[in-house]
Structures are given as structure tokens and as C-alpha cells.
Amino acid sequence: MTMTKIATRADGQGQPRARRPLSDEALITSMVACAAVVLFVLAALLVPNFYQPLNVLNLVTNNWPVISLGIGVTFLLVSGNFDLSVGGIVALSGVLAVWFAQSAEGGNALSTGWGMPTWLAMGCALVGALAIGALNALFVVRLRIPSIIVTLGTMMLARGIAQVITQGSQRNTNLPADFGFLGNLSVIGNSVKFPVVVMAVLLLVAIFIERRTVFGRLTFWTGANPVAARLSGIDRARHVTLLYLLSAGVAGIVGILLASEFKSGFSNRGLLMEFDALVIALLGGVAIAGGFGSVIGMFFGAIILAIVTSAATGLVLSPDWQFILKALAVFLAIVAQSWALARRNK
């Protein structure tokens, strides 16, 4: 229990406190969930055609890529590190999967690939994604370069490789017939496709890891107080390396599934997704300083963002408004969180 107490302190310097019915994290997560519900009701009342069962379902299903990416980003933020490379990895893994799968004799450079069977092509693309994750870990853990700078670099590196392979556009010809299978497989009705199921499974696994395993607790420890974590014998290097591989692996899966869904490898796919993944994590109450946050909170953060952007579209605001709305949402989330925690822990 004391473990949880220490881990949940955002500032990491609190005195022992009396047992409370609700941890700080649970409080923030429920605040985020309440905000999501309130916004939903407001949107349903004010925005024409907003409250329709299909539309409500789409709030989740349309956003499966960003929610999945949010898992790795959330774990890394909790451990005190950024990952801005996920959008680039989405582009890279999708392009690689397509390139590997394209048949070896095509008419021109963009329609000629490696001729691998689909499963092998996707497996190799995933290895490519993990390589970027390993590069992140190498620079952050071994060279101790700030993660924001490293992952900005690997973001461009990954997207740059994708652009070179696709010569700045996309590859979508000469693909095996089964390449589009996974991304378009309908599981329940037309709206819940296989990638949405993958997202749900990843979410459940992530919540289990976060709440019920030593690995999850160690993530909070390293983020809340790196020095104490090191002194108590936690192998921070190994832990952060695993987290970067995890995040890159999830991003690789997302990229491959998107490539399969569209039957193309497009070098601009996933543009700004790293930004959105960061935004939903922050909206969900993950603290940038590390040691605080939850995957469930991130999920509700994604719902908030989806409601806000879809309501803005419903109100016929120009799409340019989305940048301002995101900025205001993150700002309010951060101010509300620090206000609530400061009040509570006075």
C-alpha cells in the first residue's frame, strides 16, 4: 500500500498521509471520465445529429489508431519519457509491409517489391518498427540524450525512410490478394473491424500490466523518483528499453493494420498522430513529470478529444478550429489537474 502511495505522488516528495478512500490517480481518472460524460451530454443536446448510436460507436472505432498508440505513449510518459516517434513508425511499418509484400517483378520501381508472403512481410515490417524503438532506447538510455530530442529525430528518420522507399508518394500495386484481409475483416457488424478488436485487446492487456504486474508498478517507480528507483536496485535502463520497444511494437502493428486496411503504403500516413497520442494522454491526466497517470484515463482522454472534434465538425466549424480546440483542451486539463491535486494534498 505504501508503494502505491509513493508512486501516486506527482511531486514525489510528500509525507506519509492518512489512508484515503480514493487514490489521487483514481480521482483524476474519474474527473476525466466525468468530463467525458458531461461533454457527451452537452454535445448530444447542442449538436444536431450527434446522438445516433452509430455516431457514438464511431467515436471509439474511428480512433483506434491513436488510442492504440496512446498506450505506449502513456507508459513512457509515466516512466518520465516522451515518445514522439510513433507517427513516423506508423508510416514506416506500413510502407515496409507493402514493399516486402509487393511481387518481385513489377513494371516500375514503385510496383516492385520483395515478393514475400503477406505474413512474412508483416512480420519483417514489425521488426523494422522495433528497430526504431531500439534506436530510441539506445539514445535515451545509453547516451542519456533527452527523449524529446531523440524521438523528434527518430520521428523524422522513420518517416524519411518511408519517403525514400515510396519516393515521396505511395506504393499500392502488385500486392498479394490477401494483403487487405486483416485490416478489413469485419468482426461485429460493419463498424467493428479487426483493428478495433486489436485495440481493445491491447487496452485490456495494458490495463492488466499497469495494475496487476510488477512491471507496471516499476514503471511508476522509475517515473516518480528515478534516483530512489535506481538506489532500490531497479534496472532502469532495461525497463525504459522495454517500454520503447513496446511502444514501437504497438505503433508497428497500427501501421501494418492501416496499410492492410487501405491496401497501400503511404509515407504521409500517421502524420501528427504522435501529437494526438500525446494530447489524449495529457487529457487523460498523465503527468508530464512522470510517475502519474493511467491507461483508462488516456482512453477517456481520447473520448474527450473525439467528442470535441466531432462536435466541432457537427457545428460546421471550419476544420482549422481543431488546432485551437486541442490547445484549449490540453491547457484546461493540465490546469484542472494541478488545481485538483494541489487542493487535495494541501
Added chain:
Amino acid sequence: MTDLSNHTRSSRHLGARVSDFLRNYYIYFVLVAVVAVLSVANLDQFALFERGNFLNKRNIINILRVSAPLLMLAGAFTLLMVSGYIDLSVGSTMSLSAVIYALLAINGVPFLACFVLTVIAGMGLGAVNGFLVVRLKITPVIATLITLSLFKGIALLLVQDGVSAIKSIGELRMPGWFNDYGRDAVLLGLPMAFWVAVGVTLALIFAQNRTLLGKYAAATGGNPVAARLSGINTNRVVFGLYMLVGAAAALAGIARSSFMSLGDPLSGDGMELSAILVVLIGGTAFSGGEGRVLRSFVGALIIMALTVGMLTLVPAYYQTLVIGAALLAAAASNHLISRKEGMA
């Protein structure tokens, strides 16, 4: 004073002196190397100094003209990084300034007034960053990501629907003087914008070496607690530096806008990456406390020479890859050089 420093220098380990030398001068070697490679790369097609070669006069003038925005940003960004802070919103500040400048100009405001008003607006945008970071204590990366999104959104909204950039509004046209600032040769074939960038850099070199601002910035970045305890108002220093970066970004926006004759709300996209890259190439420590305005200026020249010169060698779609690799390489070499220093 001189004796003391001579003494310490001579008693220092040879390795430390080598790494000192490397740190102070390697950037000039990199510049020379980049220029050398680019000027011999196409020698089978073009003669040295002739039209088509990298060292052709026209080409050099062209590179320096398009470099003006980045050169203006480099110095102020360095001082902010030296104080241990970062501004990811510079690209959006630049875009918004470009739009404001074009809007003012198209509505008949004279050049000087446009210029001054836009710079003041840039300082205001910088002050927003300063407020979020210093008053509300939001982590710099997040605070400036918020304003990155906010300023970009405002810039996009200022440009009316269905148009990608401000060029003409109804009957209104851009005034004839609009692109003089960014294109018209005033000295050595280079436009006003370039010379303003040089002037800004000289002023900031002076500020860093000869005024309290430079010392306070280094102290704030080197050891914030010690700086505060020795009576430096670090909050005010940081706030002022954010305003300075805002003003520099506005100058960059004006230069870009004038060069392209457009108020483009996306013209500054990716500028934050270029600025970080330039500052890292210049050897500024990302943890703060260390960095030189002049070296960042040279770093900006290197990046512009590389990006423009590369277009003659490889297709444009190699650009992202090369910039990403350069960013990682600069970060790694920075780390290696500073570690040598620490060990010696």
C-alpha cells in the same frame, strides 16, 4: 586575471585542450567540409564557380537569401536553450506573424508600421509562452506544444476559407514594396532581410558576451537554484527570453512572407525542428548552461547549405531522412564531446 587563466589552461590535460579546441572550432570544419563536398559533387557536369556549381555566386546569394528566417531565429533560440528552456512553438509563431504581416500590408499599412507591429505581436506571442511556463509552471515542452497548436489554429483561421494563403483579398492586392525586404539586393547582392539577420545575430553575440543577459541566461541554465539564491530573478530572465524568441520568430515570419510574397499560415511548419537542429549542431547543451550564438549562426548556414545543396544530388524525398539523421548525429556528437570534457 590573465595569469590565472593561462595557468589553468597550461596545467590542464592535453585531452581537455583538444576537446576544447574541437568544441570551439569543429563547426567551421563542418561548414567547410559541407561546402567542399557540395562544390565538387557535380564537377563532372559543371565547372567550379560556373553557373550550376554550388560555389556559383548566384547560388550562394540564393542560399543566403532563403536562410534569412533560420538565421534570425538561431541566436535567440540559443539563448533560450542556454537558460535550460525550449520553445516548440517558434514555427507557429512564425506562421502567425507571416499572416499578420501580410494582412497589415494588404490593408494599406506602410512597411515600417507593418514591420514594427508584427514584431510587437511576436513579442506578445512569446509572452504567452512565458506566462504559461513561468507563471503557471507548465513544463516548457507541453506549454509550447499547446501554443504551437493554438498559434497555428489562429493563423489558419485568419486566412479565409477556401484559400491556402493570403495573396489578395477581393479587390485588395499586395503593395508593390511587399517583397523588396526579402528579395531586393541592397548590399553585396543580398536583401535587407539577410542583413537584419546579421544585425540581430551581432546584437545577440554582444548581449551574450558583454551584458548581464548572457551571464544570467547561462546561470539560469547551469544551476537554477544557485542562480536564484544569488539574487538573479530567473523568472524574469526566462520570461524575457521567451519574448525575445517570439520577436525573432516574428522577424523570421516577415522575412519568409516577404520572400514568398504570401501570408502563408503553414510557412513556419517544421521550423522548431530546424531551430533545434541548428542549436544542437552549434554545440549547445540541451540541459542548459552552455552554448554560443555565433556557433548556432554557423550551424544554420550548414543546414541551409546542406538542404539546398542536397537538391542537386538526390531527389527531394531524401530531405526528411537526412534531417532526422543529422539531428540524431548532432545530439550524439554533442554528447560525446561534452562527456570528454567532463572526464578530463
